[in-house]
Amino acid sequence: MTEPLLLVLVVATALAFDFTNGFHDTGNAMATSIATRALKPKQAVLLSASLNLVGAFLSLTVAATIATGIIDANIVTLEVVLAGLVGGIVWNLITWLFGIPSSSSHALIGGVVGAALAAAGSQGVLWTGLTAKVLIPALVAPIVAILVGTIGTWLVARFTRDVEQEQNDKMFRWGQIGSASLVSLAHGTNDAQKSMGIILLALIAAGAVPQDSGVPFWVILSCALAMAIGTYTGGWRVIRTLGKGLVELESRQGMAAETSSAAVILLSSHFGYSLSTTHVATGSILGSGVGMKGASVRWSVAGRMFLAWMITVPAAALVGAACLWLDLLIGGTAGSYVVFGLLLVVSGGIFAWSRRKPVNHSNVNDDWDPAAESESFVAESVASHTPQAMTVKKKRLRKAKKALRKREQAEAAELAAYEAELAQSADADTSSASDVDPDSVGAPVVSKRKDEE
Amino acid sequence: MNEFVEWQSLANVVIFGILVGAGLPALFALGVRIIAGPGxxxxxxxxxxxxxxxxxxxxxxxxxxxxxxxxxxxxxxx
Structure with missing residues (x-):
């Protein structure tokens, strides 16, 4: 029997992770609706929170496992789970601080993998499973979503190109809200269950419930609530990046992007090739920029995001491993308390840091600050004027510069030649001052006149 | 590579993803065009x-x- 307080600690941390999960992933569903003003920011997060809550109750096929097939199930102890959760939470908070949408489930897996490594060395991790289930899907998901989003947006734009913009906005608004709701619902079902699974696992490990127990109702309720409250709090920083940072969206693109997200997320889990909601949603939004004529995609922002996805697992693993080491170093339950305390301190610190430049429902839709990104500044000016006229091909620019340099060089050479000639004739003048030859004096003048012509 | 990528599932996701994820918005757009388009x-x-x-x-x-x-x-x- 584990100490009850430790159990409480693990449950609280799992709920905290659930909270950051909801709060980090609001943007996946609602960023486009907020950016296109189909919904007011507060309405959007309220809708998303309610749907997450409903989603959590919808389906209760919870397996009491985490990271199945990724880590060795025999080494999962409460300490490992706690360290893994801390890793996930810290990475979620850091990416939130920078407004980077990153996968919450990958963060959790990363944290647990790190803790497993620290606990049992490299044989604690099933590397093939990790590569096949986490690392490669992280690369594949955005590509698939970009493809689907691009095709969808292109078709939509093509069908509705001669429909009045006002009509388009009015109708696609509804399509957008419908598809975004679906993404929220799917998220609630999928992700709330992860936390439920963790808590159930902890309860079983501590002997608080029998081995074959179902999920107690209070666990379902608290997980659903934690995620809904997290969603309602709104990760405004992430919403801002997804809605405004990547592509300037209009209703048609938003609708196509959300439908593509919903379809890919649901289909991928149906075919047993789970892709991260975050990666799919981001990819779809990028695709909606690629498929829309005249829309600019800020690839620099997207690139930073891809980089963050690549380091999600290792970074969370590092935190998870460090937490487990600390836990074991101090030993006993005291170690877990210290880890929990540290989590509180770090979270508080990140929150305090975020207050220096808050993003909330009032400024989430402000224009993306172009000065922060020199590349996007060009994209912005091109997008808001006539793109055709302002597009400067790099190749053409290089050619023009080269031609200019050549001309300048030619002029300089000519000038030098003329000066040299002048100097020569001056020399000739001084050396042969006695016998004056009118031709030698006249010659340079003539040549100069020729140049001028 | 088959150990790392489940090509079969991936192909399914891509094909049905395009059919559903791009087809539905296109259908919706067609509806918009029929009701609000020119003429x-x-x-x-x-x-x-x-x-x-x-x-x-x-x-x-x-x-x-x-x-x-x-x-x-x-x-x-x-």
């Missing part, structure tokens, strides 16, 4: 019944797809 309104500014039926059929399919997806989530098929 949709007669002199009196009304949309003909035929167009309304065709347009709402498109929307109907989209709505059914969304409801179907909700039922699918509820059934725990994910």
């Amino acid at each position: 949709a309104r007669d002199e009196a500014g009304r949309v003909s019944t035929g167009r309304l039926i065709a347009g709402w059929t498109c929307f109907g399919v989209t709505i059914i797809a969304i409801l179907g997806a909700v039922a699918y989530i509820a059934a725990g098929g994910h």
Whole structure:
């Protein structure tokens, strides 16, 4: 029997992770609706929170496992789970601080993998499973979503190109809200269950419930609530990046992007090739920029995001491993308390840091600050004027510069030649001052006149 | 590489993803075009019944797809 307080600690941390999960992933569903003003920011997060809550109750096929097939199930102890959760939470908070949408489930897996490594060395991790289930899907998901989003947006734009913009906005608004709701619902079902699974696992490990127990109702309720409250709090920083940072969206693109997200997320889990909601949603939004004529995609922002996805697992693993080491170093339950305390301190610190430049429902839709990104500044000016006229091909620019340099060089050479000639004739003048030859004096003048012509 | 990438599932996701994820928005857009596109309104500014039926059929399919997806989530098929 584990100490009850430790159990409480693990449950609280799992709920905290659930909270950051909801709060980090609001943007996946609602960023486009907020950016296109189909919904007011507060309405959007309220809708998303309610749907997450409903989603959590919808389906209760919870397996009491985490990271199945990724880590060795025999080494999962409460300490490992706690360290893994801390890793996930810290990475979620850091990416939130920078407004980077990153996968919450990958963060959790990363944290647990790190803790497993620290606990049992490299044989604690099933590397093939990790590569096949986490690392490669992280690369594949955005590509698939970009493809689907691009095709969808292109078709939509093509069908509705001669429909009045006002009509388009009015109708696609509804399509957008419908598809975004679906993404929220799917998220609630999928992700709330992860936390439920963790808590159930902890309860079983501590002997608080029998081995074959179902999920107690209070666990379902608290997980659903934690995620809904997290969603309602709104990760405004992430919403801002997804809605405004990547592509300037209009209703048609938003609708196509959300439908593509919903379809890919649901289909991928149906075919047993789970892709991260975050990666799919981001990819779809990028695709909606690629498929829309005249829309600019800020690839620099997207690139930073891809980089963050690549380091999600290792970074969370590092935190998870460090937490487990600390836990074991101090030993006993005291170690877990210290880890929990540290989590509180770090979270508080990140929150305090975020207050220096808050993003909330009032400024989430402000224009993306172009000065922060020199590349996007060009994209912005091109997008808001006539793109055709302002597009400067790099190749053409290089050619023009080269031609200019050549001309300048030619002029300089000519000038030098003329000066040299002048100097020569001056020399000739001084050396042969006695016998004056009118031709030698006249010659340079003539040549100069020729140049001028 | 088969050990690392499940090509079969991936191909399914891509194919059906494009069919559903791009097809549904396109269908919706078609509905919008039928109802609000050029030539949709007669002199009196009304949309003909035929167009309304065709347009709402498109929307109907989209709505059914969304409801179907909700039922699918509820059934725990994910």
